Amino acid sequence: MIIKIGDYMINKKAVSPVIATVLLIVMVIIIGLIIFLWFRSFIPEQKEKFGRNIELACTDVAFQSGYDSSTGILTISNTGTVPIYSINLKIAKDRGHTTTSITELDGSWPSLGLRQGILYNSISLDFDSSDEVLIIPILAGTSEGEDPTHVCNEEYGQELNLL
Amino acid sequence: MIQKKFLFDKKGVSIMIGYILLVVFILAISVGIFQWLKSYVPGESFGCPDGVSLYVNKSVFNIGESELSVSFINTGTFNLRGYYINIKKEESDDIAATDISQYLNVTISAGAAEILNSIAFADKGQENPNNNNFLPGETETHYFNIPESITTIYSVQITPTRFEETDGKITFTSCGNAITEQLVE
Numbered sequence: 170m171i172i173k174i175g176d177y178m179i180n181k182k183a184v185s186p187v188i189a190t191v192l193l194i195v196m197v198i199i200i201g202l203i204i205f206l207w208f209r210s211f212i213p214e215q216k217e218k219f220g221r222n223i224e225l226a227c228t229d230v231a232f233q234s235g236y237d238s239s240t241g242i243l244t245i246s247n248t249g250t251v252p253i254y255s256i257n258l259k260i261a262k263d264r265g266h267t268t269t270s271i272t273e274l275d276g277s278w279p280s281l282g283l284r285q286g287i288l289y290n291s292i293s294l295d296f297d298s299s300d301e302v303l304i305i306p307i308l309a310g311t312s313e314g315e316d317p318t319h320v321c322n323e324e325y326g327q328e329l330n331l332l
Numbered sequence: 333m334i335q336k337k338f339l340f341d342k343k344g345v346s347i348m349i350g351y352i353l354l355v356v357f358i359l360a361i362s363v364g365i366f367q368w369l370k371s372y373v374p375g376e377s378f379g380c381p382d383g384v385s386l387y388v389n390k391s392v393f394n395i396g397e398s399e400l401s402v403s404f405i406n407t408g409t410f411n412l413r414g415y416y417i418n419i420k421k422e423e424s425d426d427i428a429a430t431d432i433s434q435y436l437n438v439t440i441s442a443g444a445a446e447i448l449n450s451i452a453f454a455d456k457g458q459e460n461p462n463n464n465n466f467l468p469g470e471t472e473t474h475y476f477n478i479p480e481s482i483t484t485i486y487s488v489q490i491t492p493t494r495f496e497e498t499d500g501k502i503t504f505t506s507c508g509n510a511i512t513e514q515l516v517e
Contacts, residue, residue, distance in 0.1 A: 190349075194353075215368070215371065217371055219375070219378070220371075220375065221371055221372075221373070221374070221375050222371040222372050224372075225372070225374055225375075229378070229379075231508050233426075233427040234426070234427065235425065235426025235427040235429060236426065237425075237426075237429075242429075244426070244427055244429040246418065246427055246428070246429075247506075248491060248506070248508040248511060249506070249508050250378040250379050250505055250506060250508065251378075284448075285505070285506035285508075286416040286449065286450055286491055286493065286506040287416075287431075287449055288418055288429065288430075288431045288449075290429060330426055
């Protein structure tokens, strides 16, 4: 009885080797695709500027900044060759900090960003009670995703002289 | 024993197909990784060459006539297109925060023109496909009609500009590596 079962198991073929191979490949491809699509959501989308990763463009950003405490006017001059799309202001106050986009504070920021060589003077902004203000550039690049902008690392920012 | 033999002798795919699949997989993964890493390779950065230099010979503010005159000399080794001009009103100002390009007096400024917040040197008609018209060694004086609201000018800050050719494309470039500042008399 046992031998019979063994014979049955060994000699009977469920699918031919060709079909088994095709099925194997198809299943591997499908599982691979599913894993790829799942894993891709964990990887930040690639953004480019001037044909390079946008993080590299942050190294070319150059600007001067100044703050007149008597008038509250923040001045930024783009002295580099990379347009600054926007800036984030990281404002340290009372042992904490908040990060605000300049466009939330001042509607006069150029809609297409600060081109090279161009000056920006803000409306009166009150930083008097702030301990520290860091200006962090935001660049616009190209991306397959919805948001083509990229906030540069803080190392590319500039601390504002509040005195 | 029979089962063992079955497991070892049966082949899923032939050796040839196995190799082809292996090579195809490796090629596909390599192409994907290459495309991903390619964008991280630093390329040629935009900017002006090191030899660019625009020197302000003299800068005088005539308060009575509200006129600022600025004399330039191209002390570099490259032709220039023009410059951005900003002023510091007070010595204590952090940066030159006032753009005065819009106040250029075009009638007495040797053919200079204001273009997109920058000043362009006059086209002198020489053979110059990139319109960088201000040649090394040349001098020029430009005049600005300063509004009466500005009563003091401490210094002028000049950022030269050029048309640069990069990857076959000509782009207007601000020479941030050649910014100069000159006190106003």
